[in-house]
Amino acid sequence: MQPNINVVSLVSVGRHPQSGRARRAEQDGQAVELGLKLAGKALTVVHAGNAQEPVLRQYAGMGLPSLTVLAQESNCDALPVLVSFLKDKPIDVVLTGVRAESGESSGMLPYLLAEQLGWSLVPRVADIIGVQGDEVELLLALPRGQRRAVKVKLPIIASVDNAAQEARQTAFGPGLRAQFNVLTVESVVDESASRWQINAAKPRPKRLKVVKAKTAADRMKAATAKPMGSGGKIMKDETAAEKAQAIFDLLLEEKVVR
Amino acid sequence: MSHFSSEDSSLDSLLRRDPRTEWIARNRLHPLHSAVASTGQGEVRGPSGLLRRNPHVIGFIGPNGIKRIDRENLSSAGLNSKKRTDEAKQTQLPLQIVENPDGYIMVVADMIGGRLTSHDKDILGLAHQLVAESNRNTVVVLVCFGESKETQFDLAGVDRLIHLTADEFEGFAPEARVAALMQVEVQYQPERWLFPDSVHGGTDLACRLAAKLGERPVAQAWQVTASTTVSRGASSSQDILRETPRILMLMEECANAIEETRHQVLPMFVDGIEQTPPNLVDQGLIAVDANAVPLAEAEFILSAGNGIHNWDQFHATALALGATEGASRVAVDDGFMPRARQVGASGTWVTARVYLAVGISGAIQHMQGIGQCDKVVAINTDVGCDMVKRADLAVIADSEEVLAELSRLAEEYSSPKKRLSINEETKNQEEKSDAA
Structure with a gap:
């Protein structure tokens, strides 16, 4: 059963990590997938940029009847056009990726949208559990595979983590047949970004393990010694219960047992 | 009194030589030689006030009469290595x-x-x-x-x-x-x-x-x-x-x-933080299947080695503690654990915050795999094994007893609420039976 809410997914042009070719961005695809789960065919998918971009057909091929494009040049700022598009519309949930795969990829867009629209922002969503009234319950993806449940009042902007459900395969034919609503908008050129120098990424130097030993013997020891802890506590003569209690206390102190 | 004390201090400033101790210090065969030589070892100032080092007192005469200089401090390392590391730590940085x-x-x-x-x-x-x-x-x-x-x-x-x-x-x-x-x-x-x-x-x-x-x-x-x-x-x-x-x-x-x-x-202090009621309401962490978390990024790993005999108990303990299971190479080779669970050089390099090694002696390949772990806890019967040396807390015991105690503690910790509810249920039942 799908809740009766308005969902918008924002998509961008991705970049294949090996070939560098344009592709459907991974997290944006997941945002569309989550949007489809929430709203089905009623999902609105919005792209700010070039309407002729063939990659958009890959998003449309996920089963979207139509796709909205806010047409603007590639050197323009996506924020003002998206704000003017989303403002004053009865939208409940906006889904984006965490970081774009092209451009600056600072990950600031959802935060700036949330700030300018005055909505709440939920970072790194793994799943949306359900909607009750004007509250939505979400699962956040934490590092190390952990999950956290959070309740938020609608409307929200959520960035979708890699841990969310994978985007479905796209179909070529339906992608071609999907209708594109191209809106002409007043766009603003990103002035400060035009002053940046952009080069291909240099490989980062690996950090060297510098041994600050004074004598040759110390250097030899540092190079050959086995990794040793700093001499921990050894429990030998206590009873099994005491030993287990000591271990359990350590686990509690480190907060790994909840 | 004051007169005397001032005279004393003037005497102190005079450099007084003691020909006898000097003579003993020169004579290596004198029975008091070692005592005299060791007293002067700290700081000796020459007549002009310069710091003097006596090169002759460094080192000792080895078993075959040759002078040895122990620059690595190896002889004392074997005796009290603990003390030495403490001293090394105490060097104060500016x-x-x-x-x-x-x-x-x-x-x-x-x-x-x-x-x-x-x-x-x-x-x-x-x-x-x-x-x-x-x-x-x-x-x-x-x-x-x-x-x-x-x-x-x-x-x-x-x-x-x-x-x-x-x-x-x-x-x-x-x-x-x-x-x-x-x-x-x-x-x-x-x-x-x-x-x-x-x-x-x-x-x-x-x-x-x-x-x-x-x-x-x-x-x-x-x-x-x-x-x-x-x-x-x-x-x-x-x-x-x-x-x-x-x-x-x-x-x-x-x-x-x-x-x-x-x-x-x-x-430094911050005052007057304006707090508005948050929009995001935290509902707490969700229990996830610990074994579904990839081993490389698991936070808490319970790892088994050759010292485990009761595997059912091991799995039950991992479940009770909510730990991801790992294994040493021996346990995997013997077929008790799948290959994907192997920790170490030819398995997974783990980054757990707490690594609980049960019955693992710590081959160097295994130690490489746990190099990034913060806290290592070892349960082992052998005091001298490498895992115990690496561990922050080492328990010398049979794994079966300690695991049994651990799973009991974990169940006690996780079930007080359940217990309360059970107690309430029993009370209710009693009340009902009374009413009946």
Whole structure:
């Protein structure tokens, strides 16, 4: 059963990590997938940029009847056009990726949208559990595979983590047949970004393990010694219960047992 | 009295020679020679006040009459190695003092598990680089939230510390934390804000603060000077060179951590943090299947080796503790665990915060695999094995008994609520039976 809410997914042009070719961005695809789960065919998918971009057909091929494009040049700022598009519309949930795969990829867009629209922002969503009234319950993806449940009042902007459900395969034919609503908008050129120098990424130097030993013997020891802890506590003569209690206390102190 | 004492002090300043002790010191065959030689070992000043070192007293005569100089201190290492490491730690690094600062650089740390991560320390190091470049009287301020177990803030380069420990910052509370950072901004007007660009909350906080302040931050910065910053863009395929902004999110290994100085760690206070009721209401962590978490990124691993005989008990304990299962090579080769669970050089290199090794003696390949673990706990029957030497807490016992006790403790810990409810149910039943 799908809740009766308005969902918008924002998509961008991705970049294949090996070939560098344009592709459907991974997290944006997941945002569309989550949007489809929430709203089905009623999902609105919005792209700010070039309407002729063939990659958009890959998003449309996920089963979207139509796709909205806010047409603007590639050197323009996506924020003002998206704000003017989303403002004053009865939208409940906006889904984006965490970081774009092209451009600056600072990950600031959802935060700036949330700030300018005055909505709440939920970072790194793994799943949306359900909607009750004007509250939505979400699962956040934490590092190390952990999950956290959070309740938020609608409307929200959520960035979708890699841990969310994978985007479905796209179909070529339906992608071609999907209708594109191209809106002409007043766009603003990103002035400060035009002053940046952009080069291909240099490989980062690996950090060297510098041994600050004074004598040759110390250097030899540092190079050959086995990794040793700093001499921990050894429990030998206590009873099994005491030993287990000591271990359990350590686990509690480190907060790994909840 | 005063007359005498002044005379004494004048006598003290005279250099008096003792020909007899000098003679004993020269004569290696004299029975008192070693005693006299050792008294003069500390600090001997010559007649002109210069510090004199006696090269003849260094070393000792070896078993075959040849003089030996023990530069590595090997002979004492075997006897009391513990003491030696303590002495090595006690060497005091020079303390850097900054009085009356005219600027602040704020570093907001992740503090995973209440301790500074290596990422945090790198950023503190970078902050000190920026201070050194600016040539101004700036201090590096660490802002951290929640409980702290860190004891070495001074060695990590923290000049000032803002430690916010109120209840509203506990758990997942980005809005309360940003409100606090906004108050810090108003009160201290820092020159820069440095955040770790990490999934542990650093990026989230930085983006929220930047959006609130209306400033354009830089994300994934990795080469930072006071004037220019190089950051990664377009999914790490481009380097973007720009002016250094005020808010930076820094990648790992962006600079070297502080190593050679100590810092003051003076507390600073923030007052009047305006807290509005948060929109995001934390419902707590969800129990996830620990074995579905990839071994490489599991937080807590219970690892089994050759010392395990009761495998059903081992699996039950892992389930009760909520630990991800790991295994040594022997356990995998013997077919008790799948190959994907192997920890070590030919298996997975794990990054767990707590690694509980049961019946693993610690082959070097296994130790390589757990190199990045913070706390290692060993349960083993052999005191002399490498795992016990590496462990922060080692228990010398049979694994079966300790595991049984551990699973009992875990069940007791997790079930007080259940117990209460059971008690209530039984009470209700009693009441009902009474009524009947």
